[in-house]
Amino acid sequence: MSKKKPKPTPQPAETLPGIVDAHTHLASCGARTGAEVDAFVERAVAAGVGKICTVGDGLAEAEDALAAAQHNPRVWAACAIHPTRARELDDAARARLAEMARDPRCVAVGETGLDTYWIRHKPEETAPLEVQEEALRWHIDLAVATGKALMIHNREGDADLMRILADSPKPRETVLHCFSSPLDVAHEAIERGYVLSFAGNVTFKRNDELRAAAAAAPAGQLLIETDAPYMTPEPYRGTRNEPAFVGHTAYCVAEARGQDPAELAAEVSATFDRVYGV
Numbered sequence: 460m461s462k463k464k465p466k467p468t469p470q471p472a473e474t475l476p477g478i479v480d481a482h483t484h485l486a487s488c489g490a491r492t493g494a495e496v497d498a499f500v501e502r503a504v505a506a507g508v509g510k511i512c513t514v515g516d517g518l519a520e521a522e523d524a525l526a527a528a529q530h531n532p533r534v535w536a537a538c539a540i541h542p543t544r545a546r547e548l549d550d551a552a553r554a555r556l557a558e559m560a561r562d563p564r565c566v567a568v569g570e571t572g573l574d575t576y577w578i579r580h581k582p583e584e585t586a587p588l589e590v591q592e593e594a595l596r597w598h599i600d601l602a603v604a605t606g607k608a609l610m611i612h613n614r615e616g617d618a619d620l621m622r623i624l625a626d627s628p629k630p631r632e633t634v635l636h637c638f639s640s641p642l643d644v645a646h647e648a649i650e651r652g653y654v655l656s657f658a659g660n661v662t663f664k665r666n667d668e669l670r671a672a673a674a675a676a677p678a679g680q681l682l683i684e685t686d687a688p689y690m691t692p693e694p695y696r697g698t699r700n701e702p703a704f705v706g707h708t709a710y711c712v713a714e715a716r717g718q719d720p721a722e723l724a725a726e727v728s729a730t731f732d733r734v735y736g737v
């Protein structure tokens with residue numbers, strides 16, 4: 460008999476009306492058809508989640524994200540090729556992404572950015588840094604041209620990312636999704652007007668520095684997300700995530716900020732509307 464404790468079945472936090480999920484992957488959660496999308500949204504709504512931004516990180520996934528957003532009025536899409544897959548950004552992909560970004564239900568270009576973690580761990584499967592940089596610059600230009608928010612994925616690429624963002628044209632809004640960088644990067648990002656979006660890892664015991672970053676972000680530069688099906692917040696770390704569980708992260712961020720959770724939810728909802736133009 461295994462001595463390992465069975466993992467608990469994750470449950471939503473106490474309902475927090477008006478909270479949002481600023482970055483999730485509904486298709487990766489298992490929601491592909493309209494009915495499946497509606498089921499995820501219904502469970503999220505029961506937990507107080509009013510709005511969801513779902514992200515496609517490859518061309519097929521971006522089509523899924525846009526279809527979900529066109530189907531359910533509480534869902535908006537972000538479309539891009541993920542940095543690890545930047546070699547897929549060929550001419551056909553560029554042409555289709557440029558079209559998708561102009562759709563009114565697509566509210567962000569992303570996730571794009573830099574990921575050196577996977578370059579180190581799976582170099583043959585991961586686009587090299589110079590290909591990632593070229594793709595990032597193309598996505599920045601698309602965000603600027605369309606007036607949509609730029610949604611950044613950054614894993615262990617702080618210095619290069621901050622350099623590229625500084626010397627590029629400035630999108631209307633720049634969101635650092637699943638913010639996981641050191642506090643000095645948080646301060647620099649806040650100074651530049653970027654929006655820090657916090658995911659379940661802000662709840663992990665060892666991540667005091669992320670909670671400090673969440674406390675430092677002014678209202679208007681703070682979002683909350685699940686990045687589901689990944690990054691499940693405590694106390695369900697390691698299980699499968701979905702938008703209905705975003706409340707755990709919101710309560711943790713509210714505590715780190717010494718803020719009333721309902722007030723935080725209202726602020727984050729207003730930031731969602733401004734950033735994504737909804």
Ligand SMILES: [Zn+2]
Pocket residue numbers: 482483484514570686
């Ligand atoms: Zn993501």
